[in-house]
Amino acid sequence: EDQVTQSPEALRLQEGESSSLNCSYTVSGLRGLFWYRQDPGKGPEFLFTLYSAGEEKEKERLKATLTKKESFLHITAPKPEDSATYLCAVQRPDSWGKLQFGAGTQVVVTP
Amino acid sequence: NAGVTQTPKFRILKIGQSMTLQCTQDMNHNYMYWYRQDPGMGLKLIYYSVGAGITDKGEVPNGYNVSRSTTEDFPLRLELAAPSQTSVYFCASRGDNYGYTFGSGTRLTVV
Numbered sequence: 001e002d003q004v005t006q007s008p009e010a011l012r013l014q015e016g017e018s019s020s021l022n023c024s025y026t027v028s029g030l031r032g033l034f035w036y037r038q039d040p041g042k043g044p045e046f047l048f049t050l051y052s053a054g055e056e057k058e059k060e061r062l063k064a065t066l067t068k069k070e071s072f073l074h075i076t077a078p079k080p081e082d083s084a085t086y087l088c089a090v091q092r093p094d095s096w097g098k099l100q101f102g103a104g105t106q107v108v109v110t111p
Numbered sequence: 112n113a114g115v116t117q118t119p120k121f122r123i124l125k126i127g128q129s130m131t132l133q134c135t136q137d138m139n140h141n142y143m144y145w146y147r148q149d150p151g152m153g154l155k156l157i158y159y160s161v162g163a164g165i166t167d168k169g170e171v172p173n174g175y176n177v178s179r180s181t182t183e184d185f186p187l188r189l190e191l192a193a194p195s196q197t198s199v200y201f202c203a204s205r206g207d208n209y210g211y212t213f214g215s216g217t218r219l220t221v222v
Contacts, residue, residue, distance in 0.1 A: 004153065034210060034211075036211075041215075041216075042215055042216070043115075043201050043203075043213030043214050043215050043216050044154075044201070044211070044213050045213070046210035046211060046212070049210055087153070087154070089153075089154075096142065096159060096161050096167075097142045097144070097159075097161075097205045098144070098156055098159060098169065099154075099156070099211070100153075101146075101153035101154040101155075102153050103151060103152055103153045104153070
């Protein structure tokens with residue numbers, strides 16, 4: 001059975017204090033690994049898709065990396081507006097786009 | 112630029128009542144999905160559709176039904192509501208980059 005585990009569950013950072021979120025997965029074949037950001041009371045917002053080990057993608061202060069067993073979301077010099085829950089999800093081949101989500105990491109960045 | 116629109120945003124149901132959660136998208140996406148999100152848990156797939164007239168069960172379909180008569184609309188029907196269906200429901204559609212676009216969610220309480 002596919003499993004997606006995110007750690008830590010919660011992370012409190014000072015503004016400017018860089019850190020990393022982890023997403024470990026077990027899946028029979030990987031078509032893609034996805035990162036989303038979710039603000040309170042809103043739907044998840046798409047950030048990145050990673051397809052193969054060694055791939056990296058960046059957007060502003062966020063950088064996602066992928067290995068064969070896990071993905072990291074690095075937050076560099078975070079600002080309070082980066083506070084959100086970050087969700088990781090995996091997709092298998094021939095799955096009609098269905099995603100298996102982790103429980104998320106709640107990030108709070110204080111000034 | 113509406114994207115995915117869900118209605119209602121909030122609803123309280125009594126045990127045994129029925130309701131339909133509405134979802135419509137204006138991006139001409141073929142793939143659409145319904146997820147539920149419970150505190151501390153990842154999003155769980157209820158039903159999905161790969162095009163008009165084609166639907167299939169996800170991970171947690173019991174107590175729900177869907178239909179897809181048009182590309183734009185993908186309503187979720189709850190029959191005989193139970194307290195276990197208290198949750199936040201998200202509809203999503205999938206674009207060419209395989210990233211989902213989510214609606215803003217429906218918060219449902221069954222009492």
